[in-house]
Amino acid sequence: MKLVKMVTIMMLKIAKNRINEFLAALKEEYTLYAPTSNGVTKFEKIEDLTSICFLPNRTDISLKSIFFPPKQKFFRWKRGEMGYELEDYLDGEEKKVIFGARGCDIRSLKILDMYMRGEFSDPYYEKRRKNTIIIGISCDYPRESCFCSAFGGMVPEDGYDLWFTDIGTHYFVDVGSDIGKELISLGFFQEASPEDLRKKKRRIEKVQFEIERRTRIDLCEVKRCSQEIKKKSQDEIWRELGEICLCCGKCNFVCPTCHCFDVRDIPSFDGSEGYRIRVWDSCHLYEYAKTSAENFRKEKHARVRYRVYDKFVFPVMRYGVYACTGCGRCTEVCPAGINLREVLRRLVE
Amino acid sequence: MEFLNLEAQILDLLKYLGIKNFRLAKEINEMPVDIAFVEGTPTNREEIIKLLKIRKGSHILVALGSCASTGGVPALVNTLRKREAMDVYDGEPPEIPIDPKPLDYYVDVDYRLYGCPFSKDELIELITDIIIGKNYRDKEYSVCVECSLRENGCLLEQGLLCLGPITRGGCNALCTANGKPCLGCRGPYEDANIKAHIKVLLDMGFSKEEVMEALSLFSYEKFKEVIAWLKEE
Ligand code: SF4
Numbered sequence A: 001m002k003l004v005k006m007v008t009i010m011m012l013k014i015a016k017n018r019i020n021e022f023l024a025a026l027k028e029e030y031t032l033y034a035p036t037s038n039g040v041t042k043f044e045k046i047e048d049l050t051s052i053c054f055l056p057n058r059t060d061i062s063l064k065s066i067f068f069p070p071k072q073k074f075f076r077w078k079r080g081e082m083g084y085e086l087e088d089y090l091d092g093e094e095k096k097v098i099f100g101a102r103g104c105d106i107r108s109l110k111i112l113d114m115y116m117r118g119e120f121s122d123p124y125y126e127k128r129r130k131n132t133i134i135i136g137i138s139c140d141y142p143r144e145s146c147f148c149s150a151f152g153g154m155v156p157e158d159g160y161d162l163w164f165t166d167i168g169t170h171y172f173v174d175v176g177s178d179i180g181k182e183l184i185s186l187g188f189f190q191e192a193s194p195e196d197l198r199k200k201k202r203r204i205e206k207v208q209f210e211i212e213r214r215t216r217i218d219l220c221e222v223k224r225c226s227q228e229i230k231k232k233s234q235d236e237i238w239r240e241l242g243e244i245c246l247c248c249g250k251c252n253f254v255c256p257t258c259h260c261f262d263v264r265d266i267p268s269f270d271g272s273e274g275y276r277i278r279v280w281d282s283c284h285l286y287e288y289a290k291t292s293a294e295n296f297r298k299e300k301h302a303r304v305r306y307r308v309y310d311k312f313v314f315p316v317m318r319y320g321v322y323a324c325t326g327c328g329r330c331t332e333v334c335p336a337g338i339n340l341r342e343v344l345r346r347l348v349e
Numbered sequence B: 001m002e003f004l005n006l007e008a009q010i011l012d013l014l015k016y017l018g019i020k021n022f023r024l025a026k027e028i029n030e031m032p033v034d035i036a037f038v039e040g041t042p043t044n045r046e047e048i049i050k051l052l053k054i055r056k057g058s059h060i061l062v063a064l065g066s067c068a069s070t071g072g073v074p075a076l077v078n079t080l081r082k083r084e085a086m087d088v089y090d091g092e093p094p095e096i097p098i099d100p101k102p103l104d105y106y107v108d109v110d111y112r113l114y115g116c117p118f119s120k121d122e123l124i125e126l127i128t129d130i131i132i133g134k135n136y137r138d139k140e141y142s143v144c145v146e147c148s149l150r151e152n153g154c155l156l157e158q159g160l161l162c163l164g165p166i167t168r169g170g171c172n173a174l175c176t177a178n179g180k181p182c183l184g185c186r187g188p189y190e191d192a193n194i195k196a197h198i199k200v201l202l203d204m205g206f207s208k209e210e211v212m213e214a215l216s217l218f219s220y221e222k223f224k225e226v227i228a229w230l231k232e233e
């Protein structure tokens, strides 16, 4: 106990040329996920450490699909002598380490957890989500679309086990949990100096400044901003956006906190056996709000508004927080050029 | 012909369905049938009469593939004056052709399997639904949906003329997943925001002509109003 306490007080760093050794050691016990690049950058299971991509900022595709894949089998059914037999596909447990998560990734997991392992628990998500170690990393510079500073900045308050910040030849290391404390006892870390700490702070401030320069939007007063947006339900802006939105759903799919899915059955020709699966769904699609009686969001502008409300109004009413991380992915992929940051600026100004 | 490519499933399928009439694969063909799959679209009077007969002799009529469900490539000829179109033949054309139209221009169509070629998975889905008694529905969303589910990079972002956002899904983004922009072989879906996508393409720097050509390739019959609008713009 005493030792652990000492370690937390001590400031730590890890030499860049020892990162691979460290990851290799983790890989012995855990499945390692880290950013890779194959046209698009995303988190993938790492077999060979050289395939890891050390990116300057977030990946194109978020962490979401590790825990909540685009298509997932629930179970297989088969008609037997004694009625239907079910074979569940709750995946086997996997102890994972995620290396290279960004602040927005970590916040998005907190939001997904809120939806999928809070009030309602999703066993398929839970199974993949538990036993996950997260090693986060500060960005070197933001992307054009980033606006995480509107949600508290690049470094999250919690949600990581270790947090790395590039300080030249080394990464400065912050420890965020008991598991993090265990990891630093692995022997790859060394004491950092006050100068290292200064470097880290300077580094973060610089990037933070860059992000704020782009963002120029303050959403920190959650209640007030959310009210402000709610009041604008009849605003001109929705018509404008509804006209240009292609309702392709890309913003939903790429969003690390969008979590809607459709449940489908894939039967054999006579229905005697088959699979039940879930597939990501999107509130921009025509059939999303269609019921046997009515389609509640037939018009495109209603769908665009709904998505913004489902990030900035409804979750605030229900959980007191936004469901957006400011990662800017939706803005980046939108073929119609709809920029969420600008939309918010118009709404709260 | 995609039917014969069903290899893995065809024997299983034959437990439930018999094939009574298959010009390309069978010698003796009979009518009436429960389900008629019609590929292609009539381009002369005889073919229209044949189509009407098939409709009469079948419970369910399925338009199979692009030409049958949207008019497909043959409808491209509708963009030209007939006389120009006839120039492709040396001398006398075989018969005076009529404008190729989707089958539902002539007869009631129960189901459509879009695409060139149509998707085997959708064919199986349709047959299963018919056997089980479920209602098979057209996909009411774009190719982008399936492309995003495969976590591909966006070809529009790479500056390519892709019709994904306005083209009906169901192909599992076969082309775009292989780096080829969507040509729109499945035609537009009802909810597609076609004008907005045209605007996106024009803003990307494509000319009106290029956009019109892309729209005409597979679904001129479906896009002709919007093409006329674009010409005027
Ligand atoms: S990505 Fe853009 S065009 Fe597509 S649904 Fe979202 S807002 Fe609309």
Ligand code: SF4
Pocket: A251, A254, A255, A256, A257, A258, A311, A323, A324, A325, A326, A327, A328, A329, A330, A331, A340
């Ligand atoms: S709404 Fe957009 S900016 Fe916010 S988390 Fe989702 S993708 Fe990122």
